[in-house]
Amino acid sequence: MIPVTKPFLPPRKVHDSFLDTIWENNWLTNSGPLLNRLESDVQGRLETSNISFVTNGTIAIQIAIKALGITGEIITTPFSYVATTSAPAWEGCSLRFADIDPNSFNIDPDSIEAAITPKTQAILATHVFGNPIEVEKVADIAKHHDLKIIYDAAHCFGVDYDDVSIFEYGDVSTLSTHATKIFHTVEGGFIFSPDLEVRNSVNLMKNFGHDGPEVFSSIGINGKNSEFHAAMGLSNLQFMDVILAKRKAQYQLYETLLKGNNNLQFQAIHPKAKYNYSYFPVVFTSESVLLNVQSLLKENQIQPRRYFYPSLNKLDYVEYMPTPHAESIAERILCLPLFHNLEDKDINRICDLVLRAI
Numbered sequence: 116m117i118p119v120t121k122p123f124l125p126p127r128k129v130h131d132s133f134l135d136t137i138w139e140n141n142w143l144t145n146s147g148p149l150l151n152r153l154e155s156d157v158q159g160r161l162e163t164s165n166i167s168f169v170t171n172g173t174i175a176i177q178i179a180i181k182a183l184g185i186t187g188e189i190i191t192t193p194f195s196y197v198a199t200t201s202a203p204a205w206e207g208c209s210l211r212f213a214d215i216d217p218n219s220f221n222i223d224p225d226s227i228e229a230a231i232t233p234k235t236q237a238i239l240a241t242h243v244f245g246n247p248i249e250v251e252k253v254a255d256i257a258k259h260h261d262l263k264i265i266y267d268a269a270h271c272f273g274v275d276y277d278d279v280s281i282f283e284y285g286d287v288s289t290l291s292t293h294a295t296k297i298f299h300t301v302e303g304g305f306i307f308s309p310d311l312e313v314r315n316s317v318n319l320m321k322n323f324g325h326d327g328p329e330v331f332s333s334i335g336i337n338g339k340n341s342e343f344h345a346a347m348g349l350s351n352l353q354f355m356d357v358i359l360a361k362r363k364a365q366y367q368l369y370e371t372l373l374k375g376n377n378n379l380q381f382q383a384i385h386p387k388a389k390y391n392y393s394y395f396p397v398v399f400t401s402e403s404v405l406l407n408v409q410s411l412l413k414e415n416q417i418q419p420r421r422y423f424y425p426s427l428n429k430l431d432y433v434e435y436m437p438t439p440h441a442e443s444i445a446e447r448i449l450c451l452p453l454f455h456n457l458e459d460k461d462i463n464r465i466c467d468l469v470l471r472a473i
């Protein structure tokens with residue numbers, strides 16, 4: 116079976132040396148030395164300002180919403196993983212959906228502007244599959260309407276925009292380091308903010324609001340992560356250059372084999388991006404073609420994923436607002452397998468089958 120993704124596992128020796136440190140320190144969680152080192156190493160590698168390691172990329176969005184004081188209406192994208200919608204809904208925020216650009220798959224700034232109401236407090240936009248949104252346009256809209264910006268940058272490890280880390284844009288950006296991501300800590304996530312005060316609030320909020328053992332300076336939750344997750348992160352960090360280079364070569368092989376075909380559409384990556392090649396999505400001419408492809412791949416023990424399907428404005432716990440581009444792309448898009456030890460011969464076979472099925 117070839118799955119859509121497989122987690123990278125570092126050599127046991129590398130990981131075990133971090134486990135030895137945990138045993139020596141007898142420190143398992145609550146801002147331990149490995150967690151602090153991971154925050155500092157990730158910050159150094161990505162050249163970002165303020166960073167906080169949390170339990171996962173979903174709680175990262177929830178804490179970001181709280182830290183920015185957002186309690187009401189948020190404009191968001193219908194084309195993302197379900198957490199982009201469920202996290203703000205869980206926080207009791209009301210959602211308005213703006214349509215996406217059918218080429219970049221990112222929320223379209225013009226449609227954000229059209230969705231704003233007097234009650235809107237924030238924009239929650241995803242850099243879909245690591246492809247940066249037009250951050251300047253979103254910043255202009257936010258400034259004009261006095262809105263906060265949260266970027267769900269779950270897929271963006273290693274992505275730069277205009278030679279600056281993508282995590283430096285907006286009021287807050289969140290990253291997922293779930294096992295399926297290009298850089299992972301088994302479970303985990305990071306919150307980035309250019310504003311030190313926001314990071315300080317995040318650090319209080321992720322630790323129950325504790326400001327000392329007997330003082331609680333704000334509402335809080337348990338969003339802390341552990342020394343074991345930090346150990347996996349520190350191990351994987353040592354291999355990121357190799358992982359990113361391999362991913363680029365695999366992505367380019369997919370492109371070479373499929374791009375000439377006029378019945379396939381690919382994601383348009385922003386020209387100012389330094390991209391991380393984390394996903395290889397393909398859009399077919401119709402859902403029935405997609406289903407043919409999926410079924411032929413399945414017969415051959417290959418398991419792509421319908422990322423992202425369904426369009427999130429169709430979830431039964433949100434108010435439906437039509438977003439024709441997102442609905443159409445969601446019905447026709449498939450992410451093809453992409454992971455570190457996927458071999459060229461497998462990519463060749465997958466592409467042969469895709470072309471045969473269409």
Ligand SMILES: Cc1ncc(COP(=O)(O)O)c(C=O)c1O
Nearest residue numbers: 171172173196198269291292293
């Ligand atoms: C776009 C997006 N946002 C948020 C999340 C949630 O991250 P996590 O699984 O770490 O909670 C994911 C995870 O797959 C994602 O793809």
